[in-house]
Amino acid sequence: MTELREQIETVIQSEDVALFMKGTPQFVMCGNSSRALEALRSAGAPVTAVDVLPDPRIRQELSAISSWPTIPQVFVRGELIGGADIVEELAQSGELERTLEDRLGPDYRGAGAERVVSVA
Numbered sequence: 001m002t003e004l005r006e007q008i009e010t011v012i013q014s015e016d017v018a019l020f021m022k023g024t025p026q027f028v029m030c031g032n033s034s035r036a037l038e039a040l041r042s043a044g045a046p047v048t049a050v051d052v053l054p055d056p057r058i059r060q061e062l063s064a065i066s067s068w069p070t071i072p073q074v075f076v077r078g079e080l081i082g083g084a085d086i087v088e089e090l091a092q093s094g095e096l097e098r099t100l101e102d103r104l105g106p107d108y109r110g111a112g113a114e115r116v117v118s119v120a
Contacts, residue, residue, distance in 0.1 A: 004057055004061050004119060008058065008065060009065060011048065011117060011119060012075045015075075015117075016048070016103075016104050017046055017076050017104075018049075018050065018075040019033075019036060019072055019074050020049075020062055020071060021036065021049055021050070021051065021052065021072040022052060022071055022072070024049055024051050024116045025037055025047065026116075029053060033072045035084040035087075036072040036083065036084040037072075039091035039096060040087065040096075041114075042091060043091055043097045044097070044100070045076075045096075045100055046110075046114070048114075048115050048117055049116045049117075050116070050117055050119055051116065051118070052071055054118070054120045055120040057120075058120060071083070072087075076100065076103050077103045
């Protein structure tokens with residue numbers, strides 16, 4: 001296993017909510033990444049973001065791990081939730097908040113500040 005793959009898997013497994021996106025929450029570089037981030041923010045999710053743009057290998061390894069071809073990708077407690085469309089639909093139906101509460105506990109809102117980690 002490559003070091004990069006190990007780093008990606010560590011983020012997926014150790015962070016409550018991992019968002020692999022184009023750009024960062026402070027400087028989003030893609031409309032779909034922005035939509036996923038906003039849905040997570042509106043649900044009060046403690047987001048840890050990973051910018052996939054610095055190294056094309058990040059996207060390759062991530063897609064190999066998740067079997068999901070597009071960016072963004074949202075993981076909650078190690079499980080892939082989906083991309084922008086799915087996360088938005090879950091947010092609109094209220095299912096995103098229920099999922100977060102089920103997996104992170106009832107006090108998940110505000111449990112952690114939004115942050116960015118690097119895997120490259």
